[in-house]
Amino acid sequence: MSVTEEKRPAITTLSSNNARDWHSLAPREALDLLQVDPKQGLTQEEVTRRQEQYGRNIMTQKKQQSALVLFLLQFHQPLIYILLLATIVTLLLGEYIDSSVIFGVVLINSVIGFIQESKALAAIDALSKSMSAKATVLRDGSKKQIDASELVPGDIVLLQSGDKFPADVRLVQARDLKVDESALTGESVAVEKHTEAVAADDVLGDRFSMGFASTVVTYGQATGLVVETGDKTEVGKIQESISSAQNLDTPLTIKIKEFSRLLLWVILGLSAAVFLVEYLRGADPADTFMLAVALAVGAIPEGLPVAVTIMLALGVSKMAKRRAIIRKLVAVETLGSTNVICSDKTGTLTQNQMTVQQIMAGGEKYTVTGLGYRPDGEIQQDEKTAELSSNQALEQCLKAGLLCNDSTVKETDGQWLIEGDPTEGALEVAARKAGFERRELEDQQPRQDAIPFESEYQYMATLHGGENPVIYLKGSVEAMLERCSQALLPSGEQGDLDKQSIETQVEQMASEGLRVLAFAMLQAGNGQSRVDHEHTSSDLVFLGLQGMIDPPRKEAMEAVALCQRAGIDVKMITGDHAVTAAAIASQIGLKGNQKNGQLVAVTGKQLQQIGDQELPDIVEKTAVFARVAPEQKLRLVKALQSRDRVVAMTGDGVNDGPALKQANIGIAMGITGTDVAKDASDMVLTDDNFSSIEGAVEEGRGVFDNLTKFIVWTLPTNLGESLILLLAVVLNSQLPMQPVQLLWVNMTTSVLLGLMLVFEPKEPGIMDRPPRPTDQPLLTTKLIMRTLLVGFLMLISSYGLFLYELDQGATLAEAQTVVTTVFVVVESFYLLNCRSLVRPIGQIGWFTNPWVYYGIGAMFLVQALFIYTPFMNMLFGSSPLDGMQLLRIIGAGALVFTIVSIEKQIRFRLAAQKRKAAPKREQLA
Template sequence: MNTLQEKPYTGMRVREEKTTGSKALQPGKQYPWHSMTPGEVMKLLHVTPEAGLTDEAVAKRRELYGRNIMTKTKQQSAFVRFMLQFHQPLIYILLAATVVTILLEEYTDAIVIFAVVFVNAIIGYVQESKALEAIDALAKSMTARAQVIRNGQKQDINAQELVPGDIVFVQSGDKFPADVRMVHERDLKVDESALTGESVAVEKNAAPVAPDDVLGDRLSMGFSSTMVTYGHGRGVVVATGDNTEVGKIQQSISRAQDLETPLTRKIKEFSHLLLWVILGLSAVVFAVGLLRGEGIGETFMMAVALAVGSIPEGLPVAVTIMLALGVSKMAARRDIIRKLVAVETLGSTNVICSDKTGTLTENQMTVQQIVAGGKTYTLTGLGYRPEGEILDGESQADLTSNHALKQCLKAGMLCNDSNVKEKEGLWTIEGDPTEGAMVVAFRKADFDVRELEHKQPRQDTIPFESEYQYMATLHGGNRPVIYFKGSVEAVLERCNMAMQANGELSQLDKEEINRQVEEMASEGLRVLACAMAEAPEGTKDITHEHTKSGLIFLGLQGMIDPPRQEAIEAVKLCQKAGIDVKMITGDHAITAAAIATQIGLKGRQENGKLVAITGRELQQIGDRELEEVAEQTSVFARVSPDQKLRLVKALQARNRVVAMTGDGVNDGPALKQANIGIAMGITGTEVAKEASDMVLTDDNFSSIEGAVEEGRSVFDNLTKFIVWTLPTNLGEGLIILVAVILGTQLPVQPVQILWINMSTAVLLGLTLAFEPKEPGIMDRPPRPTGEPILTRDLIMRTLLVGSLIMMAGFSLYLYEIKQGASTAEAKTVATTVIVVMEAFYLLSCRSLVRPILQIGFFTNPWVYYGIAAMFFFQALFIYLPLLNTMFHSSPLDAMQLLRIFGAGVMLLLIVSTEKTIRFRILTRKAGTSA
C-alpha cells in the first residue's frame, strides 16, 4: 500500500507519494513555477532531467490529470439553439400575424410572413454556430508531437500523452506542447505574441523570476502553443490541457457572456411594448363590439383586423436588409462583419479598447533617433520602406561632417544578418525586425549597400547570444575592422574611447551616454549601441577575446514601432465623436505610454505624462476599484488575458458599450465578452477571429473609426424606417378603433391592411437603407445606452402623423359613402390614401431632424424609384380586375385620386412645418451652448 504524507514546501501543502510520485501535485492547485529554481521544481515533481518519468509514473499521472487536451464545455443541442431563435417578442408578433392571415385564408401572405421568421432564425443559428467554433480553434492549437525523456531514453510521442513531470525538448520552429518550466536553454527566443501581445520574440532564461511577475515577464516559462523562433532548450512539463495558460483562456471564452447588443435590447423592449399595446387595443375592440351587440364572429374579425393593422410586418425584414447593406458597405472598407447586429453595435460604441502592435502602430520597427559624435539626429519615414531623411535639427544632416554618425550607420548595416526586400510594392524584413530597422536607417543615408559590402566583405561573425548580449563581425579591406552592436551595457563595458564628429577619439563619458539612453528610453525607444575596433593585419577570424576590451564607441540607435499616421487621425475623430480610446497591450509600460502620447490618447496623467497601469498593479486592484481605474486610465501594459477580460467587464459595469480589438489567443475571452469584438485579419489567430464579431482585413485602427461611422448611419436609417412605418400601423389601428366605437363598417379590411403593410415596407421603407450619412454624424456623442429607439420628439411626430392618417382615411371613407360611392370604392379610397400619405411622409423621413429642403432632393434616388414603383402597383390594386377580386378593391375616378393626393400634400406640409420649428429651436440651443 502506498503511503501518503503531508509535507510543507515553500509555503505550500503538497501531497507526495514515496514510491512513484504519481500524486506529487494537487490537480487544479496553482503553483508559482516561474519563481522556483529548476531544482525545486524537479524535487516537487519527483523527476530528474536525465531520466525523466517511468512508464508507471506516467500511467498514474495520466489517470490523475487526464490527457493533454482541452475539454469542450457542454453546449446546447443544435435543435435547442435553433428553437431559441424564435424566442423573441417581435417573432411572437410575426407568428401571431401568420396565424391571423391563415384564419383570414390569406395563405400567400401567411407563407411570406412565416418565411421571414424562418430565414431570420436560420441566420441567427448559423451566426451562433460560428461563434462556438472559437473553442474548437483553440483545441486545434495544441502541438501534435513532442520530444521527451522517459525511462532515461529520448522518445518522440504524441503531445496529448504528456503529463506533469515529463522532460521535453524544444528547438527553433517547435511549438511548446504544454506549459513548461525551463531547466536549460541556449539562446532560446519564443514568439509569445498570440498569448501575451509582446511585439518581439522573448528571450527565455532558466533563472527564477519574481512570484508576482505577469505572464509576459515569466521568462523562465514556455507556454503551450507559443512558437520557438531561435535556439533550443529543455524543460519540465508543469501543466497540461485545461490547466495550461491557453487552456485557462479556453475556459474564459466559454464563460464569457453573449451580451445583447443595443439594437437587440431596444428592439426587444420596443416589441414587448408593442405586443401589449396591440393585445390591449384588440381586447378593447372586442369588448366594445360585444357591448354594442355585435356578433362574436364579426367582433373577433374586427379585433383581428386591428391586430393585423398594428403589427409592423416589414420591421424584421427591414432590420435584416439594412444591416446586410451595412455589412456590404463595410466590406468595401476592409471590415468583415461576422454578425449582422454588430453593424449597429458599432454605432453605439463609446469605448474602444485597442491593442497596440499592428493596430495603432505599423508593426515595423523603425530607427527614429541616432546619437553620434555629440549630436542627436532624427530620422523621417516610417516602416521598412527605405525612404526618408536623416535630419540635424530642421535641415538634412551632412554625413561627411560627422564621421561618428557615418561609422554608426555602417556598424548597424554590416554587423547585421537581416535584409529588406520589396515584393509587389510591399517592403518586408528577412530576419530580426530590430536588425532590419538598422538596415533601413543605413539606406536612408543614400549609401550604396553593394559597394560597402564589396569594399568591406564579412570574414567572420560572433552571433548574438543572450549570455553576451551582443553581435560582432569581422570585415576585410585595406585594414581589417570589427563592427560591434548590442545592449548599451555590453558595449559600454568594452569601450574606453569614443569617436567624435571629426573622426578623432576622446575619453568616453559613460555617465553622459547613460543619461542619453534614459532620455531615449523615456520616449519608448529601444536603444542599441554601436562600436568598432581595428583588428591586427592578417586577422581572419574573431572570438570573444577580440571584443573583450578596447572598442571605440560610435553611437546609439533608438528605434520603435511607430504609430500609424492614419490611426492618429482616426483617434482624433473618435474622441471628437465622444468615444474614449484605450490601449491594452502586452508590451512594456514605457513603450506603451510613449506610443499613446504620440497617438493622442487622453487619460490620467502624472508630471505631464500619461500614466500606464501594468498587469502587476492590476493584480492588486479589486473589482469595484477597477471600475474607476478603467474609466480614468487610457494605457494598460503587460496585461494577462484574464486582466483584459476584467477590464472589459469593469467598463461594461459603468454601462459602457465596449469595442475590443485583438489578434492573439490571449484576446479571445475579452473579444467574446466585449459588446463588439474586433479581430485582426492579417495577424489575427483563428481563435481571435472566431471569438469576434468583426474582422479588419487591413489590421488598421482607422478602419474601426470608419466602421463606427457606418454603424451610426445604419442605426439612423433603421430609426428612420421605424419612425416612418409606425404612424401607418398607428393610423390603421385608430381607423378600426374609431369605426368600432362609432359602430360603422371598417373603412379598410384586414386583407387590404396586409397589402398596405407588406407592399409599402418593401417598396417604400427599404429605400431609406440607401440614405447617405447625416452631416456631422461623427461630431455628436454616442447614444446613451438607456435611450429608447424613439425619443420624445419622435414619439410626438408618430402620434401626429398617425392621427393625420386616421383622420384622412376615415373622413375620406365617410365622404365617399355620403357621395353615393360603393363600399368597395370607399374602402379603396381609404386604402389608397394611406399608401399615398406614406409615400409623401417618406420624403420627410429621409432625415430625423433636418427639414426636407435641407436634405438634398437627389442624394438618394432610390426613394423616388420606390415611390414610382409603389404608385405603379397601387394602380394595379385599383384598376386590375384580378387584384380587385383578391383585395375587394374598385376603380377610382380622377376627382377621387385628386382628393387622395391632396391629403398626401397636406401631411407633408404639416410635418415639414413641425420639423422646421424643431430644427430652428435645436440650432438656436446649439448656438447658445457654443
C-alpha cells in the same frame, strides 16, 4: 517502490494549488517537486500512472446546447412572437401566400441567428487545435517523439527553433532562447528566455523562466519540465474564459425587444377589448373575431424585421468596402452605439514595422525621417539633411548597423518586408536612408566570421576583411559601455568616453519609448580570420546609439482624434512595456490620467492589486494598460460594461479570445489574427488598421440612423390603421379597411417605400455628435410626438374621406379603396420627411437619395394595379377610382407633408437658437 510513488501527494497538491508559482521556483526545486531526473525523464510506468491522475494533455470541450435547442431558441423573441401571430392571422384569413411570406421572414432570421451562434462556438475548437502537435521528450533515458496529448506533468521536453511549446513548461536549460509569445501575451517582439526564477507576482509576459503552450521557439534551444497540461495551461484557462464570456444583446436588439414586448401586449389587449365590446353589443361572433384579427394585422409592423435584416446587410456591404468584414449582422448597429474602443497597440495603432527614429553619434543627435520598412527618408540634424562626411562617428554607426546584421529588407509586390529580425531590419533601413547599399558595403568589407547574439553576452559581433579589417558590434548599452574605453569623434579620431552623458541620452530616448541599441568597433589585425569573445572583451571604440520604435500610423492618429471628437473613448491595452506603450499613446493623442505631462500607464501587476469595486473608476480615467495578462483584458472589459459602456475590443492573439467574445463588439485582425481571435469576434479588419474601425463606427452610426428613420416612418401607419379600426368600433360603423387590405399596405409599403431609406447617405456631422446614450429609448419624446401627430393625421384624412365617399354615394368597396390609397399616398409623402429626423429636406438635398423617388414611383404603379386591375379587385376587394377621388387623396398626402415639414422647421430653428445661446451662457458663467 519508486521515489515518485512515495511522494505522490506532493505532486497533486502543488500542481492544483500553486500552478501560478512555477516561474518563481528554481529549476532544481521544480524538478524535485515533480520527482523527475532531468537526465532520465519519467519511466513509462510512471507516465501511465500520471496520465490516469491528470488525464490527457488536451482541453476539455464544454457541453454545448444541441443544434435543435439552439435553433428553437432563435424563435424566443417578442418580435418573433408578433410575426408568428401575424402568420396565424393571415393563415386564418386564407391568405396563404402572405402567411408563407411572413413565416419565411421568421425562418430566415432564425436560420441566420443559428448560423451566427454556431460560428461563435468555433473559437473553442480552434483553441483545442492550437495544442495539437508533436513533442520530443526524454523518457527512460532516451529521446522519443510523441503526440503532445500524451504529455504529463514531470515530462522532460526538448525544444529548438521552430518548435511549438506543447504544454506549460518550466525551463531547466536554455541557450539563446527566444520565444514568440505574441498570440498569448501581445508582446510585439520575440521574448528572451532564461532559467532563473522570477517574482511570484510577475504577470504572464514577465515570466521569462516559463514556456507556454501554443507559443513558438524562434531562436535557440531549451530543455523544459512540463508543469501544467490540458485545461490547467494558460491557453486552457483562456478557453474557460471564452466559454464563460457572455453573449450580450446589442443596444438595438435590447430596444427592439422592449418595444416588441410592449407592442405585443398592446395588440393583444386592443384586440381582446374590441372583441369583447362587439360581442357585448350582440354582434356576430365570427364578424367580431374578424374585426379583432383586422386590428391585430393593422398594428403589427410586419416589415420591421425584414427592414432590419436588409439594412444591416447593406451596412455589412458598406463596411466591407472600408476593410471591415462583419461576421454578425447585429455588429453593424452595435458599432454605431460604441462609446469605448479598447485597442491593441502593435499593428493596429502602430505600423508593426520597427523604425529607427533617433541616432546619437560623435556627441551629436540626429533624427531619421520616414516610417516603416520602406527606405524613404533621410538623416537630419536641426531639420536639415545631415552630411555624413562631417561626422565619421555617424557614418561608422550606420555601417555597423548594416554589416553587423543577419536580416535583409526586400521589396515584394510593392511592399517592403523584413526577412529575419525586425530590429535588425530597421537598422538596414536607416543605413539605406543615408545612401548605403548592403551589397556594395559587403563587397568592400566581406564578412569573415561572426559571434551570434547570446543572451549571456547581450551583443553580436562580425569580423570584416578588406583594406581596413574591422570588427563591428551591436548590443545592449550596458554590454557595449562595459567593453569600450574610447569613443569615435566626428573627425574620425578617438577621444574620451563620457559614459554618464551616454547613459543620460539613453534614459531620454527610453522615456520616449525608443528601444536603444549601442554600437562599437575594433580594428582587426591583418589576416585575422576569426573572432571570439576574447577579442571583444575590452578596448572597443564606442560609435553611437540608434533608437527605434514601432511608430504610430498617421491614419490611426487621425482616426483616434475623430473618435474622441465623436465622444468615443479610446484605450490602449497591450502586452508591451509601460514606457513604450505610454510613449506611443501620447504620440497618438490618447486622453487619460497624466503625471508630469506624460500619460500614466497601469500595468498588469498593478491591476492585480486593484479590487473589483475600485477598478471601474480607474479604467474610466486611464488610457493605457501595459503588460496585461489575458484574464485581465477580460476583467477590464467587464469593468467598463459595469458602467453601461458599449465596448469595442480589438485583438489578434489567442489571449484576446475571451475579451473579444465578452465585448459588445469584438474586432479581430485579418492579417495577423489567430483563428481563435477571428472565431470569437464579430468583425474582422482586413488591413489591421485602427482607421478602419473609425470608418466602421461611422457606417454603424449611419445604419442606426436609417433604422430609426424606418421605425419612425412605419409606426404612424400601424397607429393610423389601429385608430381607424377602433374609431369604426366606437361609432359602430362599417370597417374602413378589410384585413387583407391592411396587410397589402403594410407589406408593399415596407418593401417599396421604407426600404428606400436604406440608401439614405450619412448626414453631415455624424461623427461630431456624442454616442447615443445606452439608456435612451428607441424613440425619443420628440419622435413619439411626431409619430402621434402623423398617426392622427392619417386617421383624420382617411376616415374623413371614407365618410365623404360614402356620403357621395360611393360603394363600400370604393370607399375602402380610397382609405387604402390614402395610407399609401400619405406614407409616400411622409417618407420624404423621414429622410432626416431633424433637418428640413431642403438642408439634406432633395435629390441626394434618388432611390426614394424610384420607390415612390414603383409604389404608385403597384397601387394602380391594386385599383384598376380586375384580378386585384377580386383578390383584395378593391374598386377603380375616378380622377377627383385621386386628387383628394393626393391633397391629403400633401397636407400631411406640409404640416410635418413646418413642425420639423420650427424644431430645427429652436435647436439652432439653443446651440447658439449655449456659448454665451458659458461665457457669462
